Amino acid sequence: MSAVVSLLAAALIPGGTCGVLGWWLGRRSRPVEPRAELPSLLTAIPRARPEALVELLPVAAVLLRSEGGLARANRAARTQFGESLGAVIRHPGVHAALERLAAEESIATTLELDVPVRRVVLASFQLIPAALFPPGEGENAEAHVLVILDDRSDAEAVDRMRADFVAHASHELRTPLASLVGFIETLRGPAADDPAAQQQFLAIMAAQAGRMQRLIDRLLYLSRVQRLEHTRPKSIVSVSDVVDRLMDETTFLMRDADASLTFPFSDEGVFFLGDEDQIVQVLLNLVENAVKYGGPGVDVTISLTVDADVLRFLIEDNGPGIEARHIPRLTERFYRIESHGTAQVSGTGLGLSIVKHIVDRHGGKLVIRSSVGRGTQCEVSLPLPG
Numbered sequence: 001m002s003a004v005v006s007l008l009a010a011a012l013i014p015g016g017t018c019g020v021l022g023w024w025l026g027r028r029s030r031p032v033e034p035r036a037e038l039p040s041l042l043t044a045i046p047r048a049r050p051e052a053l054v055e056l057l058p059v060a061a062v063l064l065r066s067e068g069g070l071a072r073a074n075r076a077a078r079t080q081f082g083e084s085l086g087a088v089i090r091h092p093g094v095h096a097a098l099e100r101l102a103a104e105e106s107i108a109t110t111l112e113l114d115v116p117v118r119r120v121v122l123a124s125f126q127l128i129p130a131a132l133f134p135p136g137e138g139e140n141a142e143a144h145v146l147v148i149l150d151d152r153s154d155a156e157a158v159d160r161m162r163a164d165f166v167a168h169a170s171h172e173l174r175t176p177l178a179s180l181v182g183f184i185e186t187l188r189g190p191a192a193d194d195p196a197a198q199q200q201f202l203a204i205m206a207a208q209a210g211r212m213q214r215l216i217d218r219l220l221y222l223s224r225v226q227r228l229e230h231t232r233p234k235s236i237v238s239v240s241d242v243v244d245r246l247m248d249e250t251t252f253l254m255r256d257a258d259a260s261l262t263f264p265f266s267d268e269g270v271f272f273l274g275d276e277d278q279i280v281q282v283l284l285n286l287v288e289n290a291v292k293y294g295g296p297g298v299d300v301t302i303s304l305t306v307d308a309d310v311l312r313f314l315i316e317d318n319g320p321g322i323e324a325r326h327i328p329r330l331t332e333r334f335y336r337i338e339s340h341g342t343a344q345v346s347g348t349g350l351g352l353s354i355v356k357h358i359v360d361r362h363g364g365k366l367v368i369r370s371s372v373g374r375g376t377q378c379e380v381s382l383p384l385p386g
Contacts, residue, residue, distance in 0.1 A: 050128055050144055060149040068095050077149060082232065087113055088121055088149065097125050101145060110152075117229050117360045118157075122150040157226045172215055172334065172348070176208035218350040222333070225278070225357045233275040233362060239304065239311065240269070245280045246302070250287055258296045261287065270306055272384050278358045279382075285351045286315040286378045294319030294375075309384050316377040322370040330368055331356040355380075 051072040054063050060077035062070060062085075070089050081088060088094070091111045101107055106126045113119045128144045183201045191197040243263060254261050283302065290300045294317045305312045322330075322337065329335045334349040352368075359366045363383050370376035 050146070054146065057148075060151070062089065062147045062149065064089070064094075064098070064145045064147055066098065066145070068098055071144065080151060081149070084113070084119065088119075088123075094123065094147075097123065098145065101125050101127060117357075118153070119230060120152045120156040122152050124148040124150070151230070153230050154227060157229075173212055176212050179208045180205055215348045215350075218348045218354065221281075222350055222354050222357070225354055225361070228275075229357050229361045231361070232273070233278075234273060235275065236271050237274045237276045237279065238271055242276060242279055242283070243304075245276070246283050246287075249280065249284055253284075253288060253291060257291050259291045259294060259298045259300060261291075261300045261302070263302050270311060270384070272311055272382055274362050274382065275358075278361070282355050282358050282380060283313060283315065285355050286380070289351060290315060290317040290319065290376065290378075306384070311382045311384055313380045313382075314377060315380075316375060318375040321372045321374050321376055322368075323372055324370075327368055327370060331366070 050063055054061050054072050055074045057074055058076065060080045061074050062077050063072040065071055068089070070086075073085060077085060088111060091113065093109050093111045097107045097109050106124070108122060108124045111121045111123055113121070124147065126146045126148075128146055183205050187198060187201055191201060247263065250261055287300060287302065291298065294300065298317050298319045300315065300317045303314045303316075305314070326337050331352045333353045336349040356366055359380055359382075365379075365381045367379045367381070368376070369379070
């Protein structure tokens, strides 16, 4: 690796290690003025097309023309960014950097993208000097810019998660912790000799501890999902396997629930690229929400449709529905509808956020439709391999 980098430094950077070393060795053998020797050494360096040199770089790199067109993307860039590479190149920050580059020769700027998923990329721009082009191609030197792409999305996601935890999770944990402290003090004092009160308080304490445990579990799972969000899954998943697992995992959920769950479809023999565990988690979260907030006697249905290139899961219920003003914010972290009085257990406000991140990772789409008194529909669309 170090040998490749040294070779590229010699080819892409004027006066690089090889040029300086060659000049120094030349002076050892015969004393000459360095100003007279360096130009001849520079022209003697073997040159290759910049496109070929960029391919050898061990980091994500692209070669751009002066107007912003893509001349070459190396394997590291194609692997790391995939279909998002075009969105990176078309970012307004890239064109702004190219306009400033002629005067500054090297620029570093941060590019923030929100589609299809949030991504933060540090882009470093460097003009390629004319002297480094093969003979006869120097007149096109100004039309090439080397861009190194450093994906900072993971670090930025960790920072956002830390900020969210401080701003929201600490508040969510404060309430059950305060309850636990209060009940413990009561059990040590006035209720120390009251067995009936002790049993009542212990039940409430267990519920509050369970609430904290669910919150922590959801936060950890959301963190894992966000770390993988920028990497498309490549495993082949069977719809039949997903449905079988979902039926098994909802058995316990439906056992004590005043609700019914139906799967009105058979094995379609459909396969798609995905993470089976995550897709099962998506459907399980949506079913759990329908049962939790649908009210007594709610009917929940999971249906499947397959188009030419899209697989759609539809989870619908006949519950009380959701007001339209809440729907755009349902996938925000810690967002909850306080008027949902039908839920037996308070939610964490993270379930739909987890669903959204997983669907984004799969290149899919989540659509929620609801109206008061008419139930709720949650549609998960996943692309099928061409």
